Amino acid sequence: MEKFRIAIIGTGGIAHKHATAYLEMPDVEIVAGSDIVPGKARAFLDEFGLENAKAFENTQEMLDAIKPDAVSVCTYNSTHAECAIQAMRAGCDVLLEKPMTITLEDAIAIRKVEKETGKLLTVGFQPRYDGRMRKIKEIVQSGVLGKVYYVQTGGGRWRGIPGSTFIEKRYAGVGCLADIGCYSLDMVLNALGYPKPLTVSATAFNYFGTNPKYNKPEDAARFNVDDFCGAFIRLEGGITLDFRTAWAMHMDTTGATIFLGTDAGLKVEPAGTESHYGGAWDGSCGPVTLFHDKFDEPTSTPIPLHDLKEDRFYLKCRSFVDAVKENLPAPIPTSQIIYNQAIIDGIIRSNESGHEVTIEIPEI
Ligand SMILES: NC(=O)c1ccc[n+]([C@@H]2O[C@H](COP(=O)([O-])OP(=O)(O)OC[C@H]3O[C@@H](n4cnc5c(N)ncnc54)[C@H](O)[C@@H]3O)[C@@H](O)[C@H]2O)c1
DSSP, X not given: OOOEEXXXXXXXXXXXXXXXXXXXXXXXXXXXXXXXXXXXXXXXXXXXXXXXXXXXXXXXXXXXXXXXXXXXXXXXXXXXXXXXXXXXXXXXXXXXXXXXXXXXXXXXXXXXXXXXXXXOEEEXXXXXXXXXXXXXXXXXXXXXXXXXXXXXXXXXXXXXXXXXXXXXXXXXXXXXXXXXXXXXXXXXXXXXXXOOEEEEEEEEEOTTTTOTTTSOHHHHHHOOSOSEEEEEEEETTTEEEEEEEESBOSXXXXXXXXXXXXXXXXXXXXXXXXXXXXXXXXXXXXXXXXEEEETTEEEEEEEOOTTOOOOHHHHHHHHHHHHHHTTOOOSSBHHHHHHHHHHHHHHHHHHHHXXXXXXXXXXX
């Protein structure tokens, strides 16, 4: 049986998890890797014992020479669009790391090329593959909450500012919002069935990342992205989304995720607040409780979710391979994630302009 030929574009931190997942799949072969840093792709492939896989310092050259069936785009955010578009134009299906892009404009460009080439592109939000997240969606979609009118969500770290390419605009574009905020947005938007965002009013700060008291001095000096964002987002269908995300703050958590409905409410508590990294929302969660009336009395019912943990990273990569091989739709389609990206874009615009902004997403 001929193996499914995958190449990895951008062989930094997260590429290791992609390679580990693909190496577990007997029907998949990692045939190449590319990274603009000289020698980095070769060292990466060698680390995995992939001496026969070819290394490149130019992604287009790799696509032309190797013609892989598919690629994982694991570059930093600022080159997501460029690499995803290059790959689709070269005939590859794409697993693109989150966030989809930095700007809405780039996300629209990806959608256009997807349509033009007919290639499949899925965005890598692995929490979607966690059984607990599927259960939360099942509860929200079941109708038990009645009409959902207000949702609060966010992921926040007491202290947990990353370094590397995450803290500079030229690489990451956006800070905690694009790093962990996009997960919280995906969690609730996916549970709600991805309603269209209409308006955003937001603020963003970077009091911690830029302060050598809370960040390594050398990182504080180059830090120029957000480390906290808060937003009030109106969604289609009369739903309001109240959202917060933080890499650092003087607080253990930005609070629970709650869905308020006319018949019941659902509370998803943060994964934990004990450690300085606790409370970040990344597909883990704490207790889940349904609040409803029983015999006309307000009642709370715990929903047991303890045994639903799965290897979500493997499943994210596997579902991509399966979708391509079996001609299925993209598991996490850009038709949804463009709304996530539009909110991120709206938050940035609203913060910069100091007032509420309207979200407009062209039909593609
Ligand atoms: N899903 C997750 O759990 C998860 C976790 C961490 C990071 N990420 C995402 O993965 C992406 C990468 O993060 P990271 O921590 O691996 O960053 P990183 O900086 O360690 O790695 C990115 C690599 O891409 C390379 N690169 C940039 N442009 C390129 C191009 N045009 N062609 C080839 N190589 C190029 C860089 O040289 C670098 O080696 C980010 O978008 C981040 O949001 C996802």
